[in-house]
Amino acid sequence: MIDIKQIRENPQSFKEAAKTKKIDVNIDRLLEIDSALKDAKKQLQDLAAEKNRIGKSIPKLSGEEKESALVELSALKENETNLNDEVKK
Numbered sequence: 001m002i003d004i005k006q007i008r009e010n011p012q013s014f015k016e017a018a019k020t021k022k023i024d025v026n027i028d029r030l031l032e033i034d035s036a037l038k039d040a041k042k043q044l045q046d047l048a049a050e051k052n053r054i055g056k057s058i059p060k061l062s063g064e065e066k067e068s069a070l071v072e073l074s075a076l077k078e079n080e081t082n083l084n085d086e087v088k089k
Helices: 004-009 010-021 027-060 063-088
Strands: none
Touching: 004 010, 004 027, 010 027, 027 063
16 A cells, blocks of 8 residues: 555656556645545644534633533534534545
């Protein structure tokens, strides 16, 4: 199995090898998808960190601040769900 890291490091050699073996593959598109996936995973990590930060602060808050934090947490969870769905596609 080919490691995506190898393709990232030397895409031209994989393009040439595919051409030589008459394999129809779009290495540039593969790298675009890989980059988008990496970006989405980074966004998921950032969302999880923000959710944790807000979740830890909620017990210390009261009244409107607490309500606002809960609304923000709910929005983050929805964004996380949408992003997870996108990553799975």
